[in-house]
Amino acid sequence: MSRNSLRINTGLKKQEVKEANIQVAVRCRGINRRDSAKRRKESEFSVDPSRSQIKSLKEHGKTYTFDRVFGEKSTQADIFKEIVAPMLVEVLSGYNCSILAYGMTGTGKTYTMEGGDPSTIPIIVNNCPSQDAGIIPRTLIELFNYLSKFSEYSVKLSFIELYNEQPRDLLSTENSSEQIKIYDDARKGGVVIQNLEEVLLKDAMHGINILKQGSERRRKAVTNYNARSSRSHCVFTITIHIKETTTEGEELLKVGKFNLVDLAGSENIGRSGAEDAHAKEAGSINKSLLTLGRVIDKLVSDSAHVPYRDSNLTRILQDSLGGRTKTCIIATISPSRNSYDETLSTLEYAHRAKQIKNKPEINQKLTKTVLLKEYVDQIERLKADLQATRDRNGIFLSPESWRATQDEIQDLKASAKDLQDNIKQHQKENHELHDKIGCMELVEISNRKAVAEFQGTFLSMASGLEAAISKSKTMNLELNEAMHNQVYTFSDQAQKNLIDSQKYIDIGFDQLDKRRQEIEQFAVDQNKSYKELYDEQTRLFLEYRDANLEAQNNLNSNFQGILQGLRQVLDNHFSKINTCHEKVNEEMSSLTKVTQKHIESQNTTIELLQNALMDTVTSQQKRRELFYSEITDKINLFEKEDCEDILFYVRFNQKDHLSTFGRSYELTKGHLTSLEQEPNGELKTKLESIQNEIKSHSDLSITTANSASAALTSTNDSADKTLERLGQEHSKSLGTFSSDIKKTYSDMRVPLVNIQNGLQNSLIPFEKMTREKAGKTQRVYDDAMSYMQQTRNEVHSLLTEKVKSDVSKKRTNSRVPVPISVTFKRQKIDNEDAMSNL
Numbered sequence: 001m002s003r004n005s006l007r008i009n010t011g012l013k014k015q016e017v018k019e020a021n022i023q024v025a026v027r028c029r030g031i032n033r034r035d036s037a038k039r040r041k042e043s044e045f046s047v048d049p050s051r052s053q054i055k056s057l058k059e060h061g062k063t064y065t066f067d068r069v070f071g072e073k074s075t076q077a078d079i080f081k082e083i084v085a086p087m088l089v090e091v092l093s094g095y096n097c098s099i100l101a102y103g104m105t106g107t108g109k110t111y112t113m114e115g116g117d118p119s120t121i122p123i124i125v126n127n128c129p130s131q132d133a134g135i136i137p138r139t140l141i142e143l144f145n146y147l148s149k150f151s152e153y154s155v156k157l158s159f160i161e162l163y164n165e166q167p168r169d170l171l172s173t174e175n176s177s178e179q180i181k182i183y184d185d186a187r188k189g190g191v192v193i194q195n196l197e198e199v200l201l202k203d204a205m206h207g208i209n210i211l212k213q214g215s216e217r218r219r220k221a222v223t224n225y226n227a228r229s230s231r232s233h234c235v236f237t238i239t240i241h242i243k244e245t246t247t248e249g250e251e252l253l254k255v256g257k258f259n260l261v262d263l264a265g266s267e268n269i270g271r272s273g274a275e276d277a278h279a280k281e282a283g284s285i286n287k288s289l290l291t292l293g294r295v296i297d298k299l300v301s302d303s304a305h306v307p308y309r310d311s312n313l314t315r316i317l318q319d320s321l322g323g324r325t326k327t328c329i330i331a332t333i334s335p336s337r338n339s340y341d342e343t344l345s346t347l348e349y350a351h352r353a354k355q356i357k358n359k360p361e362i363n364q365k366l367t368k369t370v371l372l373k374e375y376v377d378q379i380e381r382l383k384a385d386l387q388a389t390r391d392r393n394g395i396f397l398s399p400e401s402w403r404a405t406q407d408e409i410q411d412l413k414a415s416a417k418d419l420q421d422n423i424k425q426h427q428k429e430n431h432e433l434h435d436k437i438g439c440m441e442l443v444e445i446s447n448r449k450a451v452a453e454f455q456g457t458f459l460s461m462a463s464g465l466e467a468a469i470s471k472s473k474t475m476n477l478e479l480n481e482a483m484h485n486q487v488y489t490f491s492d493q494a495q496k497n498l499i500d501s502q503k504y505i506d507i508g509f510d511q512l513d514k515r516r517q518e519i520e521q522f523a524v525d526q527n528k529s530y531k532e533l534y535d536e537q538t539r540l541f542l543e544y545r546d547a548n549l550e551a552q553n554n555l556n557s558n559f560q561g562i563l564q565g566l567r568q569v570l571d572n573h574f575s576k577i578n579t580c581h582e583k584v585n586e587e588m589s590s591l592t593k594v595t596q597k598h599i600e601s602q603n604t605t606i607e608l609l610q611n612a613l614m615d616t617v618t619s620q621q622k623r624r625e626l627f628y629s630e631i632t633d634k635i636n637l638f639e640k641e642d643c644e645d646i647l648f649y650v651r652f653n654q655k656d657h658l659s660t661f662g663r664s665y666e667l668t669k670g671h672l673t674s675l676e677q678e679p680n681g682e683l684k685t686k687l688e689s690i691q692n693e694i695k696s697h698s699d700l701s702i703t704t705a706n707s708a709s710a711a712l713t714s715t716n717d718s719a720d721k722t723l724e725r726l727g728q729e730h731s732k733s734l735g736t737f738s739s740d741i742k743k744t745y746s747d748m749r750v751p752l753v754n755i756q757n758g759l760q761n762s763l764i765p766f767e768k769m770t771r772e773k774a775g776k777t778q779r780v781y782d783d784a785m786s787y788m789q790q791t792r793n794e795v796h797s798l799l800t801e802k803v804k805s806d807v808s809k810k811r812t813n814s815r816v817p818v819p820i821s822v823t824f825k826r827q828k829i830d831n832e833d834a835m836s837n838l
């Protein structure tokens with residue numbers, strides 16, 4: 001083991017460098033026993049390792065994308081394979097690399113870096129890392145496996161913690177925390193940790209044992225979130241030298257450094273249950289993490305001044321953040337609902353850090369001669385110191401040590417300057433605060449006025465509340481007196497006070513509940529009797545209705561009987577009419593047949609007569625034509641002989657002949673007419689007799705039909721009348737029935753409405769009383785709340801004054817009490833809800 005000064009970034013040679021973003025991975029562990037039982041099941045984040053995303057499931061929740069996301073199923077081996085192994089390769093090529101585990105307390109930083117609790121879980125099983133072994137043991141095993149190929153190498157490690165901002169060597173056997181110093185090397189650049197022990201490792205197991213021992217010495221405590229909560233930041237550094245021989249035969253040393261940093265957990269002091277010294281630890285942890293956050297912000301915003309010097313943590317990590325180191329941050333989160341805010345803040349923090357750009361540079365390879373020269377120089381320097389001390393009295397230093405001391409002084413001066421800058425900044429902030437306080441004081445005055453007015457009404461409040469208020473006042477006075485020393489306890493007292501008020505309000509609520517139960521019982525009873533009454537009325541109504549229905553049914557069946565009889569009479573009539581009709585039809589068809597025969601024989605006779613007449617006419621015609629042709633021939637002959645006398649004679653004869661012929665023609669015609677007329681007269685007579693016969697049959701049918709129809713009509717009329725009468729009787733009985741029902745309804749309605757009104761009226765005073773009680777309780781509660789708020793404001797203003805006076809007192813680093821924010825949850829008593837429950 002050698003005590004040395006560890007240079008965080010040494011031996012870097014100038015080279016073309018490319019900027020590279022810090023890699024950020026997020027690991028979400030599974031739910032464990034300590035996560036709040038209520039909220040264990042449903043996480044408010046969805047973790048998607050395949051897309052390297054984490055999404056808040058709340059409304060308007062953000063989605064965060066990282067370089068890698070590991071879900072609860074990811075193993076230690078996965079983390080090593082995907083994050084650490086590639087970085088180890090970089091270290092072995094001569095880069096400085098850092099892995100930082102950051103996250104809320106209890107989320108698995110130490111588990112990720114070191115592994116499970118080594119007192120219960122073995123780190124090595126069968127010469128292999130156990131399932132729970134973390135990054136450090138896996139790195140050591142993998143490193144020595146790799147180095148076994150080389151003949152000459154060295155692996156050194158150092159292990160320090162920063163507890164309450166103070167560095168402490170976890171490898172030192174002495175209680176030597178005072179001896180470690182962190183300062184800037186003005187000449188070579190970088191941060192130097194003086195007097196740090198470095199152990200030369202023989203093998204991986206050696207390194208793992210050292211890790212175990214150092215880890216045991218690390219400060220731990222039990223918190224609500226973690227049974228072995230680390231209360232310090234710790235840096236485990238592995239420095240590797242590998243000898244290489246160039247083609248020219250020159251021996252070179254390749255240097256790589258691996259910083260494995262397990263940061264203390266950020267925590268909500270109230271919820272982690274940290275008290276007294278642990279609250280102070282937590283405050284210090286949060287402070288250094290806050291500085292880390294500010295450094296990240298400044299780096300991201302490319303600010304000219306990055307406040308690395310504001311905390312030892314950021315000084316040590318200076319090269320890993322925005323420097324020449326390759327860095328990866330593993331942000332650990334819990335899936336528990338309880339940790340939603342902390343998880344969100346870790347994700348925001350990690351997301352911002354993703355934008356930091358480093359400029360990784362490979363370390364210059366050292367030649368054996370240079371290294372030997374460095375060692376020889378160091379020995380010479382130490383010798384010179386020893387000699388100088390031996391030769392003279394007092395403290396004497398060699399020029400080298402003198403220069404180192406000078407460096408340290410320079411560093412201290414730079415720190416002092418930074419502090420002065422900080423003081424100026426704080427002064428500026430103080431001025432601004434002062435102005436704000438001025439404004440607040442004005443508000444305070446008006447508040448006091450309002451409070452004074454309120455106190456007037458407040459005094460007239462119920463006696464039970466007065467007791468609680470006077471108790472609060474007493475507690476407030478006590479608080480004011482003890483405020484300087486008991487700021488931390490104020491929260492508890494205020495809480496108690498609040499609990500007392502809450503108790504009083506709870507009693508009020510209990511009474512209100514009781515009263516409500518009584519009213520509900522009353523309402524139930526009323527409802528019961530109302531229901532009984534209603535059931536009775538319904539039963540009576542149903543009985544009455546059933547009786548009426550029966551009567552109606554009887555009436556209906558009687559009516560149906562009568563109707564049936566009437567229908568039968570009608571049916572008889574109709575069958576008689578039908579028989580008549582059939583007879584008439586039969587006679588009509590026989591008459592039609594006879595008539596048809598007469599007509600046919602008549603037609604034959606007419607045809608015969610017409611033929612005979614035609615024959616007579618034709619022979620007459622022929623005779624006349626013959627006669628005419630004889631006459632014509634004779635006339636032609638006489639005309640040819642030109643004999644007037646003869647012609648005259650002939651013509652005279654012809655005239656005779658003609659008149660003779662005319663007479664015989666008229667005779668024939670008359671004969672014909674008589675012939676024509678004779679048969680026509682017979683036929684007519686016959687036809688007339690047939691027609692008469694038909695008419696008499698038809699008249700008989702019509703008479704029969706008319707009498708049947710008249711009988712039917714009279715039957716119908718009498719049936720209609722009977723029906724009308726029955727209908728009138730029925731509607732009359734129905735009218736009586738319905739007016740009876742109406743009357744029963746109206747008789748029932750009045751008592752029912754009265755019952756309802758009675759119920760309503762009986763409820764009104766209860767409603768009013770409940771409303772008043774609820775309103776009164778709300779007012780009492782509001783008054784108590786505003787009084788508590790005023791008390792809080794007073795405490796706050798006193799604290800502000802305290803802060804001012806502390807700042808003005810030489811602006812020393814004296815501890816300024818952290819104002820505790822007391823928030824009172826306002827519970828609204830919903831009158832509407834209270835009433836609706838009735």
Ligand SMILES: Nc1ncnc2c1ncn2[C@@H]1O[C@H](COP(=O)(O)OP(=O)(O)OP(=O)(O)O)[C@@H](O)[C@H]1O
Pocket residue numbers: 028029030032103104105106107108109110111112115116117226228229230231263264265266332
């Ligand atoms: N991925 C995981 N798988 C199994 N157990 C885990 C895992 N992460 C954490 N744990 C367990 O959760 C508990 C808390 O883990 P750990 O001590 O590593 O948290 P931490 O972040 O280092 O807390 P603190 O900041 O308080 O030191 C331990 O019991 C640890 O074994």
